[in-house]
Amino acid sequence: MPASCYAGKVKKFSLAEYKWHILLGLTVVAIVLGVWARAYNLGYPNKQVFDEVYFPVFANNYLHRIPVFDVHPPLGKFFIAVGIALFGNIPFGWRILPLLFGIANIWLMAAIWWALFKDKVGAAIMAFLIAIDGIFIIYSRTGLMDGILFFFIFFSFYLMVKLKPTTPIIWVATVLGLTASMKWVGLAILVPVAYLSLRRKRWGEFLFCLPWAAFVYMAVVVAGEVLNGSADPITTGWLWNAQAWNYHVNLTATHPYSSPWWSWPFLEKPVLFLYDVRPDGLVNAMTTRGNTFVWWASSLIVLMSLGYILVRKFREKQAVADHPLTLFLIGYAACLLPFIPIHRILFIYHYIPAYGFALLMLTYWLVEAWKKYWWFVIIFLLIAFVVSILFFPLAVGWWPISQKWALMSV
Numbered sequence: 001m002p003a004s005c006y007a008g009k010v011k012k013f014s015l016a017e018y019k020w021h022i023l024l025g026l027t028v029v030a031i032v033l034g035v036w037a038r039a040y041n042l043g044y045p046n047k048q049v050f051d052e053v054y055f056p057v058f059a060n061n062y063l064h065r066i067p068v069f070d071v072h073p074p075l076g077k078f079f080i081a082v083g084i085a086l087f088g089n090i091p092f093g094w095r096i097l098p099l100l101f102g103i104a105n106i107w108l109m110a111a112i113w114w115a116l117f118k119d120k121v122g123a124a125i126m127a128f129l130i131a132i133d134g135i136f137i138i139y140s141r142t143g144l145m146d147g148i149l150f151f152f153i154f155f156s157f158y159l160m161v162k163l164k165p166t167t168p169i170i171w172v173a174t175v176l177g178l179t180a181s182m183k184w185v186g187l188a189i190l191v192p193v194a195y196l197s198l199r200r201k202r203w204g205e206f207l208f209c210l211p212w213a214a215f216v217y218m219a220v221v222v223a224g225e226v227l228n229g230s231a232d233p234i235t236t237g238w239l240w241n242a243q244a245w246n247y248h249v250n251l252t253a254t255h256p257y258s259s260p261w262w263s264w265p266f267l268e269k270p271v272l273f274l275y276d277v278r279p280d281g282l283v284n285a286m287t288t289r290g291n292t293f294v295w296w297a298s299s300l301i302v303l304m305s306l307g308y309i310l311v312r313k314f315r316e317k318q319a320v321a322d323h324p325l326t327l328f329l330i331g332y333a334a335c336l337l338p339f340i341p342i343h344r345i346l347f348i349y350h351y352i353p354a355y356g357f358a359l360l361m362l363t364y365w366l367v368e369a370w371k372k373y374w375w376f377v378i379i380f381l382l383i384a385f386v387v388s389i390l391f392f393p394l395a396v397g398w399w400p401i402s403q404k405w406a407l408m409s410v
Helices: 015-039 055-063 075-087 091-117 120-132 134-138 146-162 170-180 184-199 203-227 233-250 261-266 292-315 324-339 348-396 403-408
Strands: 272-277 283-287
Touching: 015 091, 015 120, 015 134, 015 348, 055 075, 055 091, 075 091, 075 146, 075 203, 091 120, 091 134, 091 146, 091 348, 120 348, 134 283, 134 348, 146 170, 146 184, 146 348, 170 184, 170 203, 184 203, 184 324, 184 348, 203 233, 261 292, 261 324, 261 348, 283 348, 283 403, 292 324, 292 348, 324 348
Parallel strands: none
Antiparallel strands: 272 283
């Protein structure tokens, strides 16, 4: 019998057929590495770094009913206090709740993408970018509030994105109140949330629910005054708002790692959290340096997105009000532009919420590229992954590096 009788069609191997599996594999590796980097050796360093000299101390004071004056609302310290109550007033106790929120942020940003587009490619890219970025890692490893604040900011955004016609907006308002109860700068998320309510024709209901958000905020402030031992917590709660406002308005302190708002998109000056020189001449360092490649790419993408929307609106006369890039640009502007008139010292961590919207814009364009040039997206993510590994020691602190490398990175 001729050999040809046994011959069948041989299917030509095509890497493109496995592009989703490649992306999924990269994302899983990034998430595993990101969670490990956040959680491993969480007690290191076994001392306070940067604002851990304030927030865990305040949290412990709340636990023991020792009067506290903090210039931020108390909710963030309440969360840190939970960890201290469970594990003791030690670095692990200060950091366990920021760790849990930091891990949740990976899921949350992917969930926002899914709620907006029902697109698994973008959700995977979003999770990848959050998982590997050093600034998200370091705020998951320290007893500070900005990783928790990021969660509440984008959780309120997520609830509004996911809102069904029959779901009451009061749940969004509740989270908005809790967001303000972390730090006042969290109120910036009101702008994109309000814009969504307007586009969905629920503007009146949103305005009606804002007093509830204010009530939730004041309830948290009053709870802090109760723990402070105030005999009249409502009155002292109102007074605290005025005192905190005056502090922020009149602050004249300086800091070697402060930076102006316009420098943040360029990642010009990360904050140095730790710089311990070892006997062998190497150093253990921690900085708020994000992924340089992703950071600069996202900043360029913000400009590209703005130009794209303006061209569509004014030259091509197309509607852009409901374009997702419009929503992301509004969120970015709301989280960044209010810092322009502020003259007190500022730090790059103030940019983190705006950076979240920049990453959403970057993901949008990577998804667009995926449709025709999937290999470009894979290469982009691989470069981002390699850059994260290069800067990995600066995010975790316990990995020794040369003094030259450490100083070049801050």
